[in-house]
Amino acid sequence: MSITVNGLDELKKLAGSDLGTGEWTEITQERINTFADATGDHQWIHVDPERAGAGPFGAPIAHGYLTLSLFIPLFTELLDVQGVATKVNYGLNKVRFPAPVTVGSRIRLAGKLGAVEDVPGGVQIAVDGTIEIEGGTKPAAVLQSLSRFYA
Secondary structure (H helix, E strand, C coil): CCEEEECHHHHHHCCCCEEEECCCEECCHHHHHHHHHHHCCCCHHHHCHHHHHCCCCCCCECCHHHHHHCHHHHHCCCEEEECCCEEEEEEEEEEECCCCCECCCEEEEEEEEEEEEEECCEEEEEEEEEEEECCCCCCCEEEEEEEEEEC
């Protein structure tokens, strides 16, 4: 269930808050193939189920950047910022991919809102995110994302 805030002042009050976890999302071979087509990264470990099945992970794995690209839709399950004119991804401070996401796995985001700082015309937030793998001992990704919200 997402937390909803209305405007920058309410967003500022959430600094340091645990945002909880979102719903599980399945990573399908179709999603992996579509990402491979969009990026031109057709490495066999991602798109050749037979070869990948005999490879080091026993199945095709999602591209790390596919997992990372899902941060925003997963994040919108945690925090809904209303009453702003524009929302912009500003960048990342760090990203690590501790464990591969095999096809058929389900992932979700656990997030914590860190700093909320004023920037000209709005605020910048830092979100510490962990993309978890259902039943996994290590996360798929650990990251700090920066976003800006403008009035």
